[in-house]
Amino acid sequence: MTFYDGIYPFYPKQITPFIFSLDLLTCILVFLVLATTFIIVLPGIRGRARLFWMFRMILSLFIGVVIVAVNFTSDWAAANLKANTTYKSFSSEFVSAEVGLHVGLSGINVTLKGDPLEQLNETIDYNEVFRWTDVLDSDYTEALERGLPNPILYIAEKFTVNSPCGLYFQYRYSGLYASATMWTAFCCWLVANILFSLPVILYAGYMMVATGTFIFFSLASFATIHNIPACTFTIGTVSVQIQFSTSFWLSLATGVLCFLIGAVVVILDSLMPEKMREAFSMDADDLEEDFYLGEGYMNATFVDEVITPPPVTIVEMQGKDVRL
Template identity: 25%
Template sequence: MGSKARQNTPEISIISEALFSLGRSEGFPSHYSENRTPVTIDVVEVGIIFSFACLSVCFAVILLPRYDRKPRIILVCRAVIGMIVSSILLTSNYGQNWEVGAITAIVPYKAGVPDEIKADIGIKIGLRSVNITLKSEGEDKGVGLKNEEINFNERFTWTWDQGRIGFGPFAGRLQQEFRAAQRRGLPIPILWLAEYFTIDGEGFRFGRFYRTAGWYAHIALWAAVPSWIMSNLLFLTVVRYGALWAVITGLLQLLACLIWVSVKNPIPLEVPYNTGDLVTFYGVDFWKTIFSGCLCIVLGVVVILCDLRFPDETTVFFSHDPLSEYEECHLDPEEVDLMRTKAAKQWEEVIRQRKREELIQMQPIDSTDLEMTSINLEEMGPTAMTPSYAISTPLPLPPTQLLLKRGTTVRRAQKGLIRTPAPVAPTNVPFYLSVQKDH
């Protein structure tokens, strides 16, 4: 076996050399020329969107095919809304579209090159950096630049130190990157636009103000991330607390937008060109942050109102046990008697009102008749129209001392704040009072 292996070794080496030299005439590994491609997408932003999209699809694929379709659909909708708000928080923080601007102008290309180009110049400002694009194709380029590929996308970051004035080793990161771009020989339109953010004096303090606004807006958005996580966790335990944290999340996002609008340079950024001025306006990251903030506030307020008005239905919607929202309270005999008296008075008033309506419907509509009806009702007294368990009548059963009480009830929350107390049906008597009606 060993001799056969030694005999096959030269054949294997010949085959490997033939495969290695396939398509190569040099006799050594091929060297390819540099392939300079423009940056067209933000890898971080696309990665965040892709990751949350994968999580949303996984939730839908895993949960929807099971039984109990309606609860599963509700759970998937809640998960998708949570993913959307989370992705907006992160993409807005790392995105480059808080302010954007674009213009087409005829500009010089590089130092030492006499030809001019007709190019599309764009600027995208984020919380931590600024992107400058320069693109020119076809006949828009000069005679000496026919074979030149002009498609640049350069980013200058300022996270987060302002640094000293100038371009030395102790200057800010933006100034140092601008000096490095000059050494690399970037096109003049990019350097000209980036220079607006490096000057720090008099009214030219765009870099300082944008950096400050981005820093505080970044803090507000990062504070909204754990707030939204806390909201989703509390929705699994106490619904009203989760709704409150959702409102806080929305307020933090709106605060970030307010900081960006108020802290940035009071003088708007206007860069003059021969065809007009390049002016910036609010981009998609700014508007989607406002949308997400308003969405969180509206959802939180709606859940709070539903928890106050329809507590049991809201608890079931969030997949909770309704009894978990109640607490057992043991009352003293005096407290039970007080509650019994109060409930009997309320019941008496309901019966009086109903009896009044019945008598009014039975008699002709006349002002004198209405007055007589009211007098007769007053003379009849409360005991004539109330059931046999009035205040003076002893209860047929001993009073129950166990009471189920909810943390937030519609009666407690609506007391002079939202609307009048919810009406009580005459046939429904609170079970914890042990009150029975004699037929």
């Protein structure tokens, strides 16, 4: 029902984005399809190499999906608190709510959930995203026009370009460098997987070490914001304290895992190269278990002629020009 020209007599319900972005869900879906494909072809691998191949593929896909997915998550740093705060502008009414701030490499995510959910004849459940773009102030202006609750607008204002807190520049540029080095780590991971399928296991180990190193560089880039004096701001009477969150610690664990895998491969390949080639070769176990070369038979006369050629007689030598 509309008055005219598409103008509604009532404000439509605002649809807020889910905590997982579409890019993140797409990334996870792609890697799940790859994992399913490898599991389907698993019965075609014979011998003891089957279990080792499955473990190696699952572990490699886990590292790859973490490196890519953390570029789209919004929980590198987070702050959660419960407070009694004003709900709308030009109103003195307070609500009890849980306020969440989630910082990612590409923007921030602000949540507001009532405690209880129904207050002031409304359902208080918001989840708003503000991207690290040159038009972040435009997103903030749009949020003002939509009339979002005061806690969301207050936190979003702290991350605008003209805010005296300077959080926009701190988190945007640290996230930009962190994302760039994380994509570099992804490239190293791709090269390492290619080298693992070739008889150059040592260099594959080097690339895994490089993958872990670039992940550490990404974490160091994002962590530099904590070396700057924090901008303190409060909601109600509770101060907002931003701490490292899930994606940061998951990236740290993945970096340590890559570094350990690379170091172990380099050390073992230096100590026992033949064993390492046998372990990473898909045909080693097949030749050992599934194939058997039985006894062969050859004409004995042919063998004698090849091994012991007939002697040259003196009559034959007289007709030839023999030079000593």
